[in-house]
Amino acid sequence: MSLTLWHHCTLATLQADAGQTDVAQPYGLVPDGALVVQGATLKWVGPLAELPEALRAQCSTQHDAGGALITPGLVDCHTHLVYGGDRAAEFEQRLQGVGYEEIARQGGGIASTVRATRAASAPELQASAARRLRHLLAEGVTTLEIKSGYGLALEHERKCLQVARALGAEHAVAVRTTFLGAHALPPEFAGQSDAYMDAVLRMLPVLHAEGLVDAVDAFCERIAFSPAQTARLFEAARALGLPVKLHAEQLSDSGGAQLAASFGALSCDHLEWLSEEGAAAMAQAGSVAVLLPGAFYFLRETKLPPMDMLRRHGVPMAVSTDCNPGTSPCTSLLLMLNMACTLFRLTPEEALAGVTRHAAQALGLKDRGVLAPGMRADFVLWDVSHPAQLAYALGANPLIQTVFEGQVR
Ligand code: DI6
Numbered sequence: 001m002s003l004t005l006w007h008h009c010t011l012a013t014l015q016a017d018a019g020q021t022d023v024a025q026p027y028g029l030v031p032d033g034a035l036v037v038q039g040a041t042l043k044w045v046g047p048l049a050e051l052p053e054a055l056r057a058q059c060s061t062q063h064d065a066g067g068a069l070i071t072p073g074l075v076d077c078h079t080h081l082v083y084g085g086d087r088a089a090e091f092e093q094r095l096q097g098v099g100y101e102e103i104a105r106q107g108g109g110i111a112s113t114v115r116a117t118r119a120a121s122a123p124e125l126q127a128s129a130a131r132r133l134r135h136l137l138a139e140g141v142t143t144l145e146i147k148s149g150y151g152l153a154l155e156h157e158r159k160c161l162q163v164a165r166a167l168g169a170e171h172a173v174a175v176r177t178t179f180l181g182a183h184a185l186p187p188e189f190a191g192q193s194d195a196y197m198d199a200v201l202r203m204l205p206v207l208h209a210e211g212l213v214d215a216v217d218a219f220c221e222r223i224a225f226s227p228a229q230t231a232r233l234f235e236a237a238r239a240l241g242l243p244v245k246l247h248a249e250q251l252s253d254s255g256g257a258q259l260a261a262s263f264g265a266l267s268c269d270h271l272e273w274l275s276e277e278g279a280a281a282m283a284q285a286g287s288v289a290v291l292l293p294g295a296f297y298f299l300r301e302t303k304l305p306p307m308d309m310l311r312r313h314g315v316p317m318a319v320s321t322d323c324n325p326g327t328s329p330c331t332s333l334l335l336m337l338n339m340a341c342t343l344f345r346l347t348p349e350e351a352l353a354g355v356t357r358h359a360a361q362a363l364g365l366k367d368r369g370v371l372a373p374g375m376r377a378d379f380v381l382w383d384v385s386h387p388a389q390l391a392y393a394l395g396a397n398p399l400i401q402t403v404f405e406g407q408v409r
């Protein structure tokens with residue numbers, strides 16, 4: 001198979017042990033670097049001066065990157081991209097002082113998006129989600145997770161997951177689907193959350209058998225599902241061999257992180273109210289902390305996730321858009337890089353690892369998120385001279401080109 005060389009670039013490999021010396025370079029920076037691509041895979045990564053002559057001779061195509069910075073393709077590991085309608089009216093209400101939980105209790109919030117999602121056809125849902133997806137792609141996203149959770153009945157959860165799969169088939173992006181049937185209580189089950197969990201447990205194997213589920217998630221919160229109910233769902237996921245993740249400790253500490261960790265969760269997400277025990281359990285289980293500064297900002301929260309505690313326990317941190325109509329109507333992962341730094345005090349290096357290496361880990365994907373031989377050839381050329389500039393600028397999009405599975409997108 002023919003090889004392609006990319007040269008005249010600085011690499012941010014995001015590998016902790018990259019560089020020419022034994023000393024780890026920040027961002028895994030490789031000045032004057034080169035990439036050799038074979039098909040959809042990276043074959044060689046390093047300083048151009050160290051590229052073996054024999055390998056270079058096999059490169060039938062060469063791309064001069066014009067001095068660009070090259071990072072791994074970005075991974076958005078937590079989105080609710082597929083939904084009907086919007087919640088701008090609720091935004092106005094909240095600006096007048098009505099709380100998010102109060103709106104949810106009044107039948108607005110997630111429930112209003114459920115009504116709009118059920119009313120929408122699959123092509124309508126796909127068209128609206130594709131508009132959002134195009135924004136993410138324009139900023140270099142090459143893998144994203146899409147959750148269901150606004151259908152809350154078998155046919156509608158299926159419709160949303162099928163739309164998610166179709167988005168992946170029709171765009172040059174890898175889509176991982178997550179079944180979030182336990183997102184909220186649908187109106188027909190009002191006051192019967194255990195009975196609704198029974199229904200969720202009936203949906204899961206059906207959707208899984210249809211090849212629509214890569215992972216299972218729940219919203220463990222006082223306005224959603226209890227730890228005991230969440231545990232029933234996780235048992236069912238485990239029986240099917242499906243990995244789990246959890247919306248945990250977003251609005252209160254319900255011990256969701258410990259529960260998720262006890263099931264070996266890929267990630268626990270939000271975590272503003274995470275306890276020390278929760279952080280320790282996550283570290284033990286190898287669960288990633290997915291931080292969602294868009295939701296924190298949009299709800300004007302004041303309780304920060306405990307970044308220092310996460311660092312102390314060695315919990316890897318990812319950063320994601322949480323793209324959803326209610327708490328983070330955000331389609332810019334670059335803006336999340338900035339907010340992760342300004343609001344959550346991540347370093348730009350932590351933030352960039354959060355949308356590459358650690359985001360891939362949060363999806364259980366070992367073949368992406370860093371530039372290294374054997375990894376997928378998903379990478380982005382940026383018109384910046386240093387990776388910190390990706391987190392620094394607000395509203396800029398310095399993307400030059402995205403390469404997905406070895407092909408310019
Ligand atoms: N937490 C969130 O922030 C979103 N879902 C969740 O479990 C909000 C979803 C919405 O308000 O529509």
Ligand code: FE
Pocket residue numbers: 078080247322324
């Ligand atoms: Fe979410």
